[in-house]
Amino acid sequence: MNNLGLIISLVLIAGGLIWLLVRSLSGREVERPIIFIFMGVAVSVPLLFNITFSEKATPIVKAVFDKVEYLPEGSRVLISFDYGPSMAPEVQPMSDAFIRHCLAKNHKLFLMGLWATGQSLNADAVERVIKREFPEKVGGVDYVNIGYKAGSQGVLNVIITDFRKLYATDVDGRDLDSLPIFQDIKSLKDMDLLLSVGGGFPGVKEWVQFAGDPGNVPTAGGSAAVTTPLMYPYYPRQLVGLLGGIKGAAEYESELKKHYPQFDKMPTPGVAMMGPQTLAHLMVMAFIVVGNIAFFLGKKRDS
Amino acid sequence: MRSRRPPIAAFVPSLFILNLIPFIFLTAVAQSDLGTGESTAMVSPEPPTGVIALDHVYDCGEMIDISWTLSAADTAGGPVTGYEIFRAEADSFVSVSVLPLGTNTYSDEKIIAGTPYRYRVAALYTGGAVLSEITSPVSAGTEIINWNLLNLFVIGLFVCGAVIYYITHAKRGKKLFIRKIAGLEAIDEAIGRATEMGRPILFVPGINDMDDVQTIAGITILGKVAQVVAAYDIKINMPVSRSLVMTTARETIKEAYIGAGRPDAYNDDMVRYVTDEQFGYVAAVDGVMVREKPATCFYLGAFFAESLILAETGNSIGAIQIAGTAQPAQLPFFVAACDYTLIGEELFAASAYLSNEPKQLGSLKGQDVGKFVAMAAIIIGVIAATLAEFGAGSFFVELNDIMHKLFTVEN
Amino acid sequence: MKRRIPLLITFVVGSVLILSVFFPPAESWGEDFSIFFDIIAVFAFFLGGGNLVRIHGKKLFTRKSDWGFSVVTLAGFFVMLLAGLFKVGNPAGMAGDVTAAGSFFQMLYEWIFNPLGASMYALLAFYVASASYRAFRAKNVDATILLVAAFIILLGRTPLGMYATAWIPDSFSILQIPNLAIWIMTSPNMAGQRAIMIGIALGVVSMSLRLILGVERTYLGVDSE
Numbered sequence: 001m002n003n004l005g006l007i008i009s010l011v012l013i014a015g016g017l018i019w020l021l022v023r024s025l026s027g028r029e030v031e032r033p034i035i036f037i038f039m040g041v042a043v044s045v046p047l048l049f050n051i052t053f054s055e056k057a058t059p060i061v062k063a064v065f066d067k068v069e070y071l072p073e074g075s076r077v078l079i080s081f082d083y084g085p086s087m088a089p090e091v092q093p094m095s096d097a098f099i100r101h102c103l104a105k106n107h108k109l110f111l112m113g114l115w116a117t118g119q120s121l122n123a124d125a126v127e128r129v130i131k132r133e134f135p136e137k138v139g140g141v142d143y144v145n146i147g148y149k150a151g152s153q154g155v156l157n158v159i160i161t162d163f164r165k166l167y168a169t170d171v172d173g174r175d176l177d178s179l180p181i182f183q184d185i186k187s188l189k190d191m192d193l194l195l196s197v198g199g200g201f202p203g204v205k206e207w208v209q210f211a212g213d214p215g216n217v218p219t220a221g222g223s224a225a226v227t228t229p230l231m232y233p234y235y236p237r238q239l240v241g242l243l244g245g246i247k248g249a250a251e252y253e254s255e256l257k258k259h260y261p262q263f264d265k266m267p268t269p270g271v272a273m274m275g276p277q278t279l280a281h282l283m284v285m286a287f288i289v290v291g292n293i294a295f296f297l298g299k300k301r302d303s
Numbered sequence: 304m305r306s307r308r309p310p311i312a313a314f315v316p317s318l319f320i321l322n323l324i325p326f327i328f329l330t331a332v333a334q335s336d337l338g339t340g341e342s343t344a345m346v347s348p349e350p351p352t353g354v355i356a357l358d359h360v361y362d363c364g365e366m367i368d369i370s371w372t373l374s375a376a377d378t379a380g381g382p383v384t385g386y387e388i389f390r391a392e393a394d395s396f397v398s399v400s401v402l403p404l405g406t407n408t409y410s411d412e413k414i415i416a417g418t419p420y421r422y423r424v425a426a427l428y429t430g431g432a433v434l435s436e437i438t439s440p441v442s443a444g445t446e447i448i449n450w451n452l453l454n455l456f457v458i459g460l461f462v463c464g465a466v467i468y469y470i471t472h473a474k475r476g477k478k479l480f481i482r483k484i485a486g487l488e489a490i491d492e493a494i495g496r497a498t499e500m501g502r503p504i505l506f507v508p509g510i511n512d513m514d515d516v517q518t519i520a521g522i523t524i525l526g527k528v529a530q531v532v533a534a535y536d537i538k539i540n541m542p543v544s545r546s547l548v549m550t551t552a553r554e555t556i557k558e559a560y561i562g563a564g565r566p567d568a569y570n571d572d573m574v575r576y577v578t579d580e581q582f583g584y585v586a587a588v589d590g591v592m593v594r595e596k597p598a599t600c601f602y603l604g605a606f607f608a609e610s611l612i613l614a615e616t617g618n619s620i621g622a623i624q625i626a627g628t629a630q631p632a633q634l635p636f637f638v639a640a641c642d643y644t645l646i647g648e649e650l651f652a653a654s655a656y657l658s659n660e661p662k663q664l665g666s667l668k669g670q671d672v673g674k675f676v677a678m679a680a681i682i683i684g685v686i687a688a689t690l691a692e693f694g695a696g697s698f699f700v701e702l703n704d705i706m707h708k709l710f711t712v713e714n
Numbered sequence: 715m716k717r718r719i720p721l722l723i724t725f726v727v728g729s730v731l732i733l734s735v736f737f738p739p740a741e742s743w744g745e746d747f748s749i750f751f752d753i754i755a756v757f758a759f760f761l762g763g764g765n766l767v768r769i770h771g772k773k774l775f776t777r778k779s780d781w782g783f784s785v786v787t788l789a790g791f792f793v794m795l796l797a798g799l800f801k802v803g804n805p806a807g808m809a810g811d812v813t814a815a816g817s818f819f820q821m822l823y824e825w826i827f828n829p830l831g832a833s834m835y836a837l838l839a840f841y842v843a844s845a846s847y848r849a850f851r852a853k854n855v856d857a858t859i860l861l862v863a864a865f866i867i868l869l870g871r872t873p874l875g876m877y878a879t880a881w882i883p884d885s886f887s888i889l890q891i892p893n894l895a896i897w898i899m900t901s902p903n904m905a906g907q908r909a910i911m912i913g914i915a916l917g918v919v920s921m922s923l924r925l926i927l928g929v930e931r932t933y934l935g936v937d938s939e
Contacts, residue, residue: 086831154748546762648917
């Protein structure tokens, strides 16, 4: 951490906020470009100076971790990549952490997606995480990527009874019946755990409504922060647990590192991004205070 | 002097006997490993017990559920390594599945409906397998009605019945009270503003396809908006994210222009497809907003993360914004950034509200009956659950159970 | 006839999808109708793509204002289309997966498409700040309560919230900011969300019945009944 650079940056930010406060005391509103500049600085400084914080898993995140941890070795876990590249910075750390955890426990991994743009992210996760960090795992035996199918929840309506009505092969063109991992699998009901990672439609809610609940398969999720509040009603009865936003990802990564020393050197983008999130939240709070001061003083002046 | 060597003939029998003894011993040991599954060197675990095979209810004869009590030796560090399911149609059993230890249920989907099957479960260990007793024959049948969903059917029938009743009994001339919805009242004012400023109107029907009822709700409001737009001769700009929405919206606007007697003013290019991709679409719409500076922006349909981007961009160009969505997560963004917001059901009520037709307004009344039932159930349920928790009497415990069963969907 | 057939299809499909929930033999029909929609949606891709090319092509050739953007749109469209269709640079050639590592399509996706999408999503950080600045004003009691709740949630979603109230004893742990934030999200917020969701569900029922019964027909381009 470059302490001098960090101190200078924080002093400049504080100075800027004091300047805004003085402006608002004279009843002047803050223009949009100034807000954007401050936010840009608030997000950049922690990344440049590598500011991170230690994380403790909240119960709702710990529940997901414990579920994966205490499944018998060799259990069948399906991970659905229900997001596109725009949401990847927020939710990709979750899917990476899930993959690492499942493979460390020697669970069988089934990768798929309900978003067309998620297909490349599946493939990327296979290359970047599975093949690089778990070279001993064999495709078709320890993991399989069956890719994307159009139809949103319509896909779930079909594969809850029979995968093979929609999927004949995996993404590499191999017949599902020829893959050892798919030998005893007919439908989603043969899975031991469903993990949906996403933040839009279709997403965690659709997996609960059309797969987990009707198929009676334990379901857990990771969702973008903006859609996390919508998932709370499903916890804990229909959702085993939930990772909410980048904080959820940071908590899961911290938990993984705590239990598995072999992941000590693994990248933790979730933890890394909590620094910008913290400073950005503080900045928003500062703007709300400044905005209210300008509002009340302006009202007083008008009256 | 002659050396005395023991005669070979005397050694051979003793050597033979000496070599025979270990052979006999090993053979005895090997024999004991065959046939019975018992080993003098390895103790076999207890078999699974209480194996039951039942037809899976409320399906089309697709599944038989097997359950059993775990082998007593299925413990941490114990000899059991897993379970194997065997199925017989006639006399011979075939292996159906191998399951990890700790598993005590299995659903067999590789069956033919109506065919009787018998099952047995084996506890696997390193020396082999120990089989359970054989179950009685069971066949999978088709149930016509899913009785598990009876409560859902009754509630659904009641709510749908109320809606249908009020639709069919709506009388012309009878005034129904509908509370004012500010966002819908403001539509005429918003379009009038665009006419005065000579700037176009932007209509965004959400980013979902025509299979989403929110998109259909948005398109029905488009129909009403297009009628006013056609009458005032303003330009309407409608970038869409789905091809099916494009074709539907074109039909809707074309009919509105024909209805207003201005078919020549209609142009297919009013509605154009951009991209299915969420942020590519919002980037394009933002570009349209910043370049063409519409006076009025309508966001009516299903929105996700792009909602705030659209609303803030619209705010920055000074447009009047009317939004409506049934995505609860996006409502706060629209409420914060837009002038008027239709919250949830108001979006679905909009077409009835704007048309003012008795049948459509009747459906709103039916909807309100459903809401009344929901409110009553919540109040009764909360009181019953709270009093049951505080031990106020068995009546409240039973009432709580009844409410729980009534509003829980089982599969 | 132009109106009756679509109305009949709507009625039949809508009714079957509802009945398939309660009558298991109808379940496979429901699945089949879902698949029919998928097939229609896939064919509709051609309509959309064709419209895109026509509009931007027209803009380009007639040199309408901002025609430069149309060049970028068409270039992006055709480059991605051809890279994927002909699997340009794909290590396994035409037999390989279109998103195979090393293919030109995957490179475009990783190096252009992904960063652009992520950048658009990142704009939300700035827009949230400007929207919060404008919207969170303590104009009345309700707005003040909203403001205080927003502060608690903003702090609670960061480690600072944990540090700031770690001194509070466990018997009053609900007052620790992260726990308070979770309580706000799971109690009052969830109550409000559930109320909205119940209203939405009833609105969907009402709207769906109007569509199935043919009372609402605007989406067909005709006036309602």
